[in-house]
Amino acid sequence: MVVMRSYETDSAVGNKIEPWLKTPFDLLAFGPRAGMGALLSMPEKLSTLQTDVTRALELLQDPRPLEEKQQVVLKEVESTLVEFLEKGATVEGEVLANVKTLLPPEAANVLNELIPEPPNKQHQGMDGNVVPVEPMDVATPPPTYYQADVLGNQVASEMTEIKNAVTGLKTALDAVRTNADAAATNILRLNLKEARDQLARRVAEVSPVTESDPSIAAATREARILLEEVDSSFFP
Structure with missing residues (x-):
């Protein structure tokens, strides 16, 4: 991640x-x-x-x-x-x-x-x-790993990846909005774009098998709202 x-x-x-x-x-x-x-x-x-x-x-x-x-x-x-x-x-x-x-x-x-x-x-x-x-x-x-165990691990892994990407994008967004140093503007905008692309990839990579899980659905919904906010403000 x-x-x-x-x-x-x-x-x-x-x-x-x-x-x-x-x-x-x-x-x-x-x-x-x-x-x-x-x-x-x-x-x-x-x-x-x-x-x-x-x-x-x-x-x-x-x-x-x-x-x-x-x-x-x-x-x-x-x-x-x-x-x-x-x-x-x-x-x-x-x-x-x-x-x-x-x-x-x-x-x-x-x-x-x-x-x-x-x-x-x-x-x-x-x-x-x-x-x-x-x-x-x-x-x-020895324990046998059943389908439910595999699915649960996949949901947990995807949730972690999405949450980390959301946190990263929020951090980059705050940095751009609070920046008062003109010299740092370009790097902060690049950081924002990288974080935006990272979150978009995480959402796109959600498996069709797990996307109906309530926790995954809620996480991707939050991610898409944040992506729309960033896109409309900085990448129209």
């Missing part, structure tokens, strides 16, 4: 990456997580390549000092890297969850102790430490 980037002046470069480097396991998993996330994001990045090139050219022509433009680029890279880490960690979590269901409870708890939850996943335990694993009958066969 691409989250809209906003560059607050009081946000230091590295703040977003720091939570992903807290433990020895985080250091070992950093490369694989980022690599997996980059692989999953490749189709999306290819689709936004033209916009990214345009934004880069606009930045080169921006009259702001070189040091300030360098900070913009570094924050852009940092945001993209965090996006890759989040996607990679999500896949990692799904794989580990499936592995744990096949292990004895003691072994599953050892994994919980050795592998901390990534920053983008909240702890489910009451004390925020090890998530207990319910005892499993050794004779119980």
